[in-house]
Amino acid sequence: AGKTTVDTEVLDSLEEALVSADVGVDTTVQIIDRIEKRVSKDKYLGTAELNKILQEEIAGLLVDAPDSGFRDFDVPADKKPYVIMVVGVNGVGKTTTIGKLAYNFKKAGKSVLLGAADTFRAAAVDQLTIWSDRVGVPIVKQQMGSDPGAVAFDTVQSGAAKGSEVIIIDTAGRLHNKAHLMDELSKIKRVMKKVIPDAPHEVLLVLDGSTGQNALEQARHFTAATEVTALAITKLDGTAKGGVVLAIANQFKIPVKYIGIGEKMEDLQVFSKEEFVDSLFSIKE
Amino acid sequence: MFESLSERLDSAFKQLKGEGRISEINVASTVKEIRRALVDADVNYKIAKDFTDRVREKALGEKVITAISPGQLMVKIVKDELTELMGGSEAELDVKSNPSIILIAGLQGSGKTTFSGKLANFLKTKKGKKPLLVAADIYRPAAIDQLKVLGEQIGVEVYSEPENKDAVKIAQNAIAHAKQNNNNIIIIDTAGRLAVDEVMMTEVANVKAAVKPNEILFVVDSMTGQDAVNTAKAFNERLDFSGVVLTKLDGDTRGGAALTIKYTVEKPIKFVSMGEKLDTLDVFYPERMAQRILGM
Ligand SMILES: Nc1nc2c(ncn2[C@@H]2O[C@H](COP(=O)(O)OP(=O)(O)OP(=O)(O)O)[C@@H](O)[C@H]2O)c(=O)[nH]1
Ligand SMILES: Nc1nc2c(ncn2[C@@H]2O[C@H](COP(=O)(O)OP(=O)(O)OP(=O)(O)O)[C@@H](O)[C@H]2O)c(=O)[nH]1
Ligand SMILES: [K+]
Ligand SMILES: [Mg+2]
Ligand SMILES: [Mg+2]
Numbered sequence: 001a002g003k004t005t006v007d008t009e010v011l012d013s014l015e016e017a018l019v020s021a022d023v024g025v026d027t028t029v030q031i032i033d034r035i036e037k038r039v040s041k042d043k044y045l046g047t048a049e050l051n052k053i054l055q056e057e058i059a060g061l062l063v064d065a066p067d068s069g070f071r072d073f074d075v076p077a078d079k080k081p082y083v084i085m086v087v088g089v090n091g092v093g094k095t096t097t098i099g100k101l102a103y104n105f106k107k108a109g110k111s112v113l114l115g116a117a118d119t120f121r122a123a124a125v126d127q128l129t130i131w132s133d134r135v136g137v138p139i140v141k142q143q144m145g146s147d148p149g150a151v152a153f154d155t156v157q158s159g160a161a162k163g164s165e166v167i168i169i170d171t172a173g174r175l176h177n178k179a180h181l182m183d184e185l186s187k188i189k190r191v192m193k194k195v196i197p198d199a200p201h202e203v204l205l206v207l208d209g210s211t212g213q214n215a216l217e218q219a220r221h222f223t224a225a226t227e228v229t230a231l232a233i234t235k236l237d238g239t240a241k242g243g244v245v246l247a248i249a250n251q252f253k254i255p256v257k258y259i260g261i262g263e264k265m266e267d268l269q270v271f272s273k274e275e276f277v278d279s280l281f282s283i284k285e
Numbered sequence: 286m287f288e289s290l291s292e293r294l295d296s297a298f299k300q301l302k303g304e305g306r307i308s309e310i311n312v313a314s315t316v317k318e319i320r321r322a323l324v325d326a327d328v329n330y331k332i333a334k335d336f337t338d339r340v341r342e343k344a345l346g347e348k349v350i351t352a353i354s355p356g357q358l359m360v361k362i363v364k365d366e367l368t369e370l371m372g373g374s375e376a377e378l379d380v381k382s383n384p385s386i387i388l389i390a391g392l393q394g395s396g397k398t399t400f401s402g403k404l405a406n407f408l409k410t411k412k413g414k415k416p417l418l419v420a421a422d423i424y425r426p427a428a429i430d431q432l433k434v435l436g437e438q439i440g441v442e443v444y445s446e447p448e449n450k451d452a453v454k455i456a457q458n459a460i461a462h463a464k465q466n467n468n469n470i471i472i473i474d475t476a477g478r479l480a481v482d483e484v485m486m487t488e489v490a491n492v493k494a495a496v497k498p499n500e501i502l503f504v505v506d507s508m509t510g511q512d513a514v515n516t517a518k519a520f521n522e523r524l525d526f527s528g529v530v531l532t533k534l535d536g537d538t539r540g541g542a543a544l545t546i547k548y549t550v551e552k553p554i555k556f557v558s559m560g561e562k563l564d565t566l567d568v569f570y571p572e573r574m575a576q577r578i579l580g581m
């Protein structure tokens with residue numbers, strides 16, 4: 001291609017692509033400003049160069065996980081069992097993501113134990129039980145309606161006793177503006193510490209990739225209640241781009257670890273910055 | 286937000302104090318502010334543009350009376366226009382036929398199964414109907430159990446065929462069953478599906494063709510962002526649905542998807558869902574939704 005002028009037209013279409021991907025106005029403006037600054041000295045540049053700058057600016061907003069072992073479904077040797085607590089608003093894909101994680105950890109040779117601490121949503125325990133059968137990993141569960149903290153406690157205790165390497169705790173979906181439900185989550189988290197003082201080692205916030213700007217509020221409140229350590233974005237097999245995660249990563253400095261791209265246990269991918277940035281600008285039919 | 290939007294608009298009008306009417310010049314900067322507020326509320330980018338162009342036309346030449354600031358006047362114009370857009374067509378649920386068949390469809394996790402329970406409960410307790418819930422989601426783990434638990438909570442029978450992997454057949458059999466049991470409402474809960482999933486979209490279109498529903502309700506999560514336009518369009522093209530259900534409005538989302546969907550498919554929003562308990566089904570109030578989107 002010939003030379004591209006980074007003029008208003010190019011920047012406008014860039015802005016449109018970002019906003020249409022749910023990146024949000026603030027973060028979009030920030031990205032555009034930075035690009036404008038970087039190219040102002042040399043006004044003409046090729047599309048390839050512009051793309052490179054764009055990649056860099058956007059990737060710069062995303063944070064890296066402190067430890068890259070998760071890419072191979074490794075867990076730190078000094079944290080055994082490694083306890084992951086999964087949280088998020090209703091219907092985002094927590095339970096499904098747990099099934100997929102269990103599959104991947106098992107495939108990587110780890111022994112996995114699931115904890116059914118969603119004792120509230122209709123048939124939530126049955127759903128996780130089906131996942132545990134499907135993947136072939138054990139599950140700790142109690143009656144529907146029992147105390148989720150007690151289930152989490154039991155799971156961690158049982159996992160520690162039998163030498164599980166990875167424990168994944170499911171929790172009921174809850175909207176972040178409901179204070180009593182958020183308090184309950186903090187309590188579930190605290191209770192695990194009675195068995196393993198530094199558990200949970202990971203609090204994974206699951207976000208639905210089709211969610212708009214409200215995901216920022218979700219990140220804010222779940223972080224306040226449970227100190228979220230990583231994000232998973234689901235349903236990216238659709239046309240939604242999940243761009244709001246850029247704003248979240250930028251604002252709360254939480255790494256994205258996984259993406260969900262379907263309903264089967266194989267449909268989990270480790271997050272890749274490059275692919276994510278590319279997908280923001282691609283059109284899926 | 287209402288304060289800050291009208292304040293922001295007021296400051297955009299400052300330099301033209303004393304002018305009696307909203308003019309081309311001062312409306313331009315305020316339109317930008319309004320557009321931004323809408324996009325922040327998840328209204329689709331293009332629709333926000335379209336909508337504010339309409340507002341601009343409306344506002345031009347509007348007389349500014351001293352009692353109300355130009356910013357407030359603009360907000361009022363926006364709110365009125367939004368309210369009108371979101372109301373409009375008849376929003377009553379058609380349950381006159383015996384039996385009336387209601388097909389529920391939407392993306393994964395949007396709240397279809399929960400809404401099916403709520404609707405059954407509403408029609409049973411408020412309209413004196415005898416509903417049958419049909420578990421036509423043959424994919425999601427424990428989907429049938431979930432619906433059964435809900436049915437039990439509200440005392441409504443649930444029709445299911447755990448071994449049958451044909452959603453169309455299940456729906457047809459359910460209708461036969463309903464006729465024998467004098468159920469006058471049949472609510473068919475379907476699996477969540479993505480609009481780009483051709484096989485799954487064909488399945489639900491086939492269910493529609495087989496049972497000829499009186500109502501097809503498209504259930505959508507009110508937290509949905511920019512993609513609402515694609516999803517609404519695709520589901521409408523395949524199903525020509527009769528109404529929209531907005532769920533999870535008990536959250537704090539601004540809910541701009543409501544405007545996006547209304548604007549895109551021109552179908553009425555028939556219900557809103559504001560909680561996980563089965564008694565929280567609400568009718569839709571356009572003005573409340575307009576205020577919510579504007580953060581008022
Ligand atoms: N297409 C697609 N569907 C997904 C993905 N992840 C989850 N789902 C579907 O989304 C729906 C909700 O998933 P769940 O795992 O039950 O979500 P949850 O967060 O546990 O829900 P609650 O416990 O009710 O809050 C199910 O139909 C899943 O099959 C994904 O990556 N892609
Ligand atoms: N807070 C709140 N939660 C809701 C509402 N409607 C549904 N939910 C919750 O959202 C989650 C998903 O609801 P479901 O009814 O299972 O959604 P679905 O569309 O049937 O999901 P799939 O069948 O997997 O596609 C559950 O945790 C519900 O309890 C609502 O109005 N408010
Ligand atoms: K959702
Ligand atoms: Mg769940
Ligand atoms: Mg369902």
